[in-house]
Amino acid sequence: MRSTRRTTGALAAAAALAVVCAGCTVQPSDGEGGSPVRVGQPGDKPSGTASAKPEPTATTGPPGDDAKPAPKKAEVLWSRGDTGRDVREIQARLRQVAWLFDGPTGTYDDLTERAVEGFQGKRGLPKTGRMDSVTWQRLxxxxxxxxxWDLYLMGGQPAAEPDPRCLTGRVLCVDKTSRTLRWMVGGRTLTTVSVRFGSQYTPTREGVFQVYWKSRDHHSTLYDSPMPYAMFFSGGQAVHYSSDFAARGYGGASHGCVNVRDERAIADLFDQVRNGDKVVVSW
Incomplete structure (x- = not known):
């Protein structure tokens, strides 16, 4: 009789356990001596650990972002003082976008530097005045x-072969055809700059002359205009810097003088040329 009660009680306990665990599936433990692991059923909420995203790091950045290398510093390709065909192309292209209005001359001068600086500033690039790789690609x-025609026939053509009279001594060798002035010593060209001349009503005289007077801060009383770094060679005609030439290019003309537009170049030239040095002006 006692045995029958125990059997009946065991059956009742088993039935109650079956009701409590309805809808549950018991799997083996996740490790030796561990607790059983409950397998989720439809309708259960995710635990939140299975789909956790990796934390960003200093090298990877936020998940899904590609690591971006630090931008490279733009390489300087051409700058003030450079010369050659490539510089002519820079100047010709700057003319196309209205940042340069005369030339090309083939010399990376102060006008070119200012034009490049303006072009850079307009486009949010560092205003260095130097033609770097980023500026060049944009241009x-x-x-x-x-x-x-763009490279050579808008003024500032390549310097012509020097007049034979320029091949000896110290000479300012001026060529009207190419609109250039060579500073030559012993037949060797030390400097070449672009120049402009007088109009048909006030022509620049041709021939062989000598520098007879130098005036660094000269001001013309006849025309009431500045003539810095003037080197007089024939009456009132001189080689000198012209701010008008620098601003307007070949759109203007002198009153007979030989105008130089690169102020730095003419300042250096003024320091080298002496009274008595030869001046040759030819076609």
Whole structure:
């Protein structure tokens, strides 16, 4: 009789346990001596640990972002003092976008430097005045390939072969055809600059002359205009810096003088040339 009660009680306990665990599945433990692991059923909420995202690090950045390398410093390709065909192309392209109004001359001078600086500033680039790789690519995209006319026939053509009279001594060798002035010593060209001359009504005289007077801060009383770094060679005609030439290019003319537009170049030239040095002006 006692045995029958125990059996009946055990059956009742088993039935109650079955009701409590309805809808549950018991799996083996997740490790030796561990507790059983409950497997979720439809309708259960996720635990939140299975889909946790990795924390960003200093090297990877936020998840999903590609690591971005630090931007490279733009390489300087051309700067003030450089010369050659590439500089002519820079100047020709700057003319196309109205940042330079005369030339090309083939010399990276102060006008070119200011034009590049303006171009850079307009486009949010560092205003260095030097033609770096980033500025160059931007200029290429905005302009077309210049032709020979653009490079040479808008003023500032390549310097012509020097007049034979320029091959000896110390000479300011001025050529009207190419609109250039060579500073030559012993037949060797030390400096070449672009120049402009007088109009048909006030022509620049041709021939062989000598520098007879130098005046660093000269001011013309006849025309009431400045003539810095003037080196007089024939009456009132002189080689000198012209701010008008620097601003307007070949759109203007002198009153007979040989105008130089690169102020730094003429300042250096003024310090080298002596009274008595030869001046040759030819076609």
């Amino acid at each position: 290429l995209k905005m302009t077309r390939e210049p032709g020979k």
